[in-house]
Amino acid sequence: MAELVYPPIVFATKTAFRLLDLKLDVRGAENIPATGGAVIACNHVSYLDFMFCGFGAQPAKRLVRFMAKRQIFDNRIAGPLMRGMHHISVDRAAGAQSYQAALDALRAGEIVGVFPEATISRSFTVKEIKSGAVRMAAEAGVPLIPMALWGTQRLWTKGRKRDLLQRHVPVTILTGEPTRPGPDDDVDKLTGELRTTMAGLLDTIQRDYPDQPASEAERWWLPAHLGGSAPTPQAAAEADRRAPE
Template identity: 60%
Template sequence: MRDLLYPPVIGFAKTAFKVLDLKFRMTGTEHIPRSGGAVLALNHISYVDFVIGGFGAQPSKRLVRFMAKEVLFRNRYSGPLMRGMHHIPVDRGAGAGSYREALRYLKEGEIIGVFPEATISRSFELKEFKSGTVRMAAATGVPVIPMVLWGTQRMMTKDHPRDFSRHQNVSISVGEPIKVSRGDDATEATAQLRTSMAGLLDEAIRAYPEQPPGAWWLPASYGGGAPTPEDAERLDQEELRNRAARRKE
């Protein structure tokens, strides 16, 4: 697969990180294979998770092909970038084609980036996972690599103004690969993946250098001001209802 656009985009991102003086804490990146296919499973707390998650694969010199909602591919600005970097558009109403494309990429030795929660978590804790992540890995015989991001929600997330001020702390934590076979129960394998990522997330939050009580970007269960998972689910449902109402207008 020819990559004329991806390398300069990475170069631009790295320059932006230096300008912003982001303070990265990266652990476990050696678990990302230097060759061969893999499914990279990431938590989703920010609109910049694609960029930061892809950066986490750089120590292994790998490019990540993310599965992303197809509206990004139709946008006049993001569309050429998404297509040029060979990411995979996902139509949530008809996802079979996207799934087949992801399988093809994995068989060709690519790393596919997937957000098992599907949407951004307003609570900044893990939501329920979709099983497609482990099913793709099982179908192609590749490992699932858990990755957890923390701090990205402070830059750009739902319900809060963007903040790209300098000197922010960002952590990227990668866990040990999870092997999944065709005969494995997808529900159990998904639960195993979620448990692994929950442990990584807890460690990332506790190791984060800033822990201000009541901070909006800190989960309620850690003394922060973020919505509880239950309140976050209520907000998600309200957002879906409002979106459906706008479509009918």
């Protein structure tokens, strides 16, 4: 597969990270396989998470093919870039086709990135997740790798004005140990276990995070259970019901 678009995008992204002096802390990269297919299942707190999830695979020199909603591919600017990087369009009206495209990529030895929560978590905790990541890993016979991100919400998240030029922001990327679901395994059980693992990874990096809000007004980027003013999971779920993405 020709890679004419993805490497320059990675280079430009790394340059931007350096110019902004983002404090990137990448942990657990040894859990990303150097070759072969795999599914990365990552939490979702920011519109920029795909960039940082992909960055987490860079120590293994892997490019991640993300599953993203069709509307991004329809954008006249983002669309050609997404197709050039061989990401996978998700059309909810043609879900089987998107799923098959992801399976084909996995069987061809690609890493596929999935955000199982489907939409950004307003509470900055792990919401209920969909079973697609587990099902794909089991059907393709590849490892399932949990990942958690923290700090990206400070740059651009749902309901907040984006601040893409903010400097010196710490961002933590933690990759957990892979599992290998089998075709006869209980998908619902494994999906619940995946959510628990993702939540544990996220809690670890939230509690280890080297920065704290500088004022009461900035406590919005902390979850409620850590003393922040982000909505509770219950309030966030209600907000999602009122204004689905």
